[in-house]
Amino acid sequence: MNLESIPRGELAAILRRMPKAELHIHIEGSLEPELIFRMAQRNGIELAYPSVEALRAAYAFTDLQSFLDIYYAGAGVLRTEEDFFEMAWSYLNRAKADNVIHCEIFFDPQTHTARGVPFATVINGLHRAVERAREELGLSASLILCFLRHLSEADAFATLEQALPFRDKFIGVGLDSGERGNPPEKFAAVFGRCRELGLRLVAHAGEEGPARYIRDALDLLKAERIDHGVRCLEDPHLVARLAAERIALTVCPLSNVKLAVFPELGHHNIGRLLAAGVLATINSDDPAYFGGYLNENFTATFDALPELGAREAYLLARNSFEASFVPDETKAVWIAGLDAFFADCSAGG
Numbered sequence: 001m002n003l004e005s006i007p008r009g010e011l012a013a014i015l016r017r018m019p020k021a022e023l024h025i026h027i028e029g030s031l032e033p034e035l036i037f038r039m040a041q042r043n044g045i046e047l048a049y050p051s052v053e054a055l056r057a058a059y060a061f062t063d064l065q066s067f068l069d070i071y072y073a074g075a076g077v078l079r080t081e082e083d084f085f086e087m088a089w090s091y092l093n094r095a096k097a098d099n100v101i102h103c104e105i106f107f108d109p110q111t112h113t114a115r116g117v118p119f120a121t122v123i124n125g126l127h128r129a130v131e132r133a134r135e136e137l138g139l140s141a142s143l144i145l146c147f148l149r150h151l152s153e154a155d156a157f158a159t160l161e162q163a164l165p166f167r168d169k170f171i172g173v174g175l176d177s178g179e180r181g182n183p184p185e186k187f188a189a190v191f192g193r194c195r196e197l198g199l200r201l202v203a204h205a206g207e208e209g210p211a212r213y214i215r216d217a218l219d220l221l222k223a224e225r226i227d228h229g230v231r232c233l234e235d236p237h238l239v240a241r242l243a244a245e246r247i248a249l250t251v252c253p254l255s256n257v258k259l260a261v262f263p264e265l266g267h268h269n270i271g272r273l274l275a276a277g278v279l280a281t282i283n284s285d286d287p288a289y290f291g292g293y294l295n296e297n298f299t300a301t302f303d304a305l306p307e308l309g310a311r312e313a314y315l316l317a318r319n320s321f322e323a324s325f326v327p328d329e330t331k332a333v334w335i336a337g338l339d340a341f342f343a344d345c346s347a348g349g
């Protein structure tokens with residue numbers, strides 16, 4: 001496989017066609033304005049915006065919190081199991097079109113249970129879509145329950161209790177929402193309990209928060225994967241540790257620009273992370289809000305960063321499989337398929 005022989009002009013098509021996994025997608029962040037309006041109408045909910053265009057025009061964020069305010073408001077239209085099913089089914093079809101073959105999907109149950117929507121309604125709708133994707137799209141998918149870090153740890157424990165009867169419908173837990181002022185240690189006990197229960201553990205860290213939050217997510221929460229993590233480059237020791245321990249970062253370039261973590265894509269550090277040997281991946285985070293699904297994240301990032309070529313395309317797809325929570329045998333099958341795809345590309349196929 002001679003990746004250097006692949007012309008740069010073919011890169012965009014390769015990025016779109018290559019098989020890949022998505023590991024950082026908030027399902028509520030896939031809710032398109034059209035779907036928000038349709039659900040609001042059928043559920044008899046009055047929206048603060050007069051039209052789809054007006055709602056989309058409000059997607060001008062200055063930081064994480066300014067996004068979260070609109071994101072939680074948008075999720076307020078979700079009421080029935082059918083709503084949760086339809087949201088996830090739409091995303092899964094979109095992922096299939098991007099040649100995603102596996103996804104690990106975050107959901108925020110507290111956003112819904114706080115509004116009186118039963119936990120069962122949320123997870124049964126999402127899980128039905130995951131099952132249907134496996135059967136009808138040949139797409140592998142699983143669910144990860146995220147605790148909202150702006151709420152208390154007691155609230156997270158209560159959510160875990162509600163979730164345990166549905167233990168077979170999700171594979172792990174994560175930590176999202178406003179990072180500043182809500183450090184990992186706030187959730188050390190509930191993550192400890194989840195670990196005892198055999199759940200897989202991930203956490204958002206080092207998006208807006210400092211590099212120290214990444215270290216604490218590893219040491220205090222025992223997170224197996226870090227969501228975002230881009231601020232690790234502020235601490236060279238941490239970068240060396242991430243590389244040595246093969247700890248994956250689920251990086252979301254379009255999100256980072258929309259939320260002003262980087263001023264523009266041309267300043268993004270994904271190339272430097274890969275060059276440092278960090279197991280970085282590319283993901284969409286909240287695609288309906290940040291201007292693109294997974295393939296747009298790949299193509300826009302490669303357009304903006306000249307240091308990214310066919311070698312990095314291969315590496316990012318390979319990393320997405322390596323960092324996933326599937327059995328090693330499954331990873332090996334998917335990586336063999338990826339190798340065959342790139343061998344074909346480099347042979348001029």
Ligand code: HPA
Nearest residue numbers: 026176177178204285286
């Ligand atoms: N960061 C934190 N919380 C979130 C995000 C994010 O990027 N997206 C949805 N919830």
Ligand code: ZN
Nearest residue numbers: 026176227285
């Ligand atoms: Zn996220």
